[in-house]
Amino acid sequence: MQTRKIDTSILFKNATIVDPFKEEIYEADLLIEKGKISKIDRDIPDKEVREKVNLKGFYIAPGFVDLHVHFREPGYENSETIETGCRAALAGGFTQVCCMPNTDPAIDTRETVRFIYEKAEKELVNVYPIAAITKERKGDELTEMVELAEAGAVAFSDDGSPLSNSQILRYALEYSKITGKPIINHSEDPGLKGDGIINEGIVSTQLGIPGNPGIAEEVMIARDLKIAEFVKARMHVPHVSTAGSVELIRQAKARGIAVTAEVTPHHFSLTDEYMRSFNANGKVAPPLRTEADRQALIAGLKDGTIDAIATDHAPHVVDAKETSLDLAAYGLIGLETAFALALTHLVHPKLLTLMELVKLLTTKPAALMQLPLSEIKIGTDANFTIFNINEWWVFGAQNIYSKSHNSPFIGNEFTGRVKGVFTKSHYTSI
Ligand SMILES: [Zn+2]
Secondary structure, three states: OEEEEOOOEEEEEEEEEEEOOOOEEEEEEEEEEOOEEEEEEOOOOOOOOOOEEEOOOOEEEEOEEEEEEOOOOOOOOOOOOHHHHHHHHHHOOEEEEEEOOOOOOOOOOHHHHHHHHHHHOOOOOEEEEOEOOEHHHOOOOEOOHHHHHHHOOOOEEOOOOOOOOHHHHHHHHHHHHHHOOOEEOOOOOHHHHOOOOEEOOHHHHHHOOOEEOHHHHHHHHHHHHHHHHHHOOOEEEOOOOOHHHHHHHHHHHHOOOOEEEEEOHHHHHOOHHHHHHOOHHHOOOOOOOOHHHHHHHHHHHHHOOOOEEOOOEOOOOHHHHOOOOOOOOOOEOOOOOHHHHHHHHHHOOOOOOHHHHHHHHOHHHHHHOOOOOOOOOOOOEOOEEEEEEEEEEEOOHHHOOOOOOOOOOOOOEEEEEEEEEEEOOEEEEO
16 A cells, blocks of 8 residues: 655546446546546546546545444554554545544543544544443443534444443433434343354354344344434444344334444355354454345345445454454454455345445445535545456455454455545555
8 A cells, every 4th residue: 555645636547437426427537636626527638737547447436434443542552543543444445434432541521532533633534533422331321422522523322332221322312412413322232142152043053152142133223213213313223233123224214213224344244154163253243143134234235224334343453362252352354345345245246236335335324424525526625435346356464454453354355446545635556
């Protein structure tokens, strides 16, 4: 990966532009001057341009948005920092990410919200903090949500820890109507989850590993939707993993509840069959589910029940993963592989169109988190991702820019990959 500042002008020739705003795909040249798009045309003369890049066969779309990452700073800088997380984001084509507050200290004060913005200021990726719903994410006392929203928190979540106390969730949803920011609850009923490690089903029984049933997720989503409907507030469901959850959200949307939802690339590309490898990089919360669940998640992405693809990028140091399955930490890194997984498992098998995928990575997540998103049009700040859809490649450790390497996809074959990013007057080729 190489990044250069472009002080004057650069001309991208023969690109295929995917415009999710107008829902158009067309070929054009793109002239960037002083960081802004100054011309989009069929054949822009290159006489006075300092530099030109031929993008014949490549696509351009607005910079991707990931509304769920863990950058581990402050507190766990040996797994990831904002700086290394931003490099991983850039390598994956993401120029805007929202980071979860399960740091140490948690993002539960005005100061920590500001700390994230200050740390990220010099990065090419915009990092937006999601603040905790409860103090220290303990689940029993609400944070100063209005103050945190004023300081720049884009949403609220105790991600990693489910909100068990329904009254706390009710109050949080009441406050979210004042702040206008969504509430994101990690939906996993602790009692039903018990000591479950992988999905409860045939695989867990055959392997003799404690199972975490799909109803642990569904029971809590059902409760949350009821409360959101009662309070009339906005709620976002993270990392949906079961067919039952998709159906609950589909019905809630049909009833007019203001709910949005996300699915991770690992849940739409892997199943609990992966756990037969005993590889702890497949240990995630919620767990990898069955093939029927995976199919239902994809149907939800297709019909609009699911609003976004979000990575839940969760870096862990080697020691946290190279241990027995029961002791290993939950989570995997996902920024570098998200787009290639989506092309390989969704677009090439014709389950989603390229336009549908681009929307799930750009306009849809940006809208639900109310983030600015640069359109590819004259006069806007140039902020876009360059990719091809047909390059065959094998994902390896050399493609990881995160500080941690806990990916179950090392050695996987992909078709299509991110090749570059232009943002904040910098051109990065990958
Ligand atoms: Zn998470």
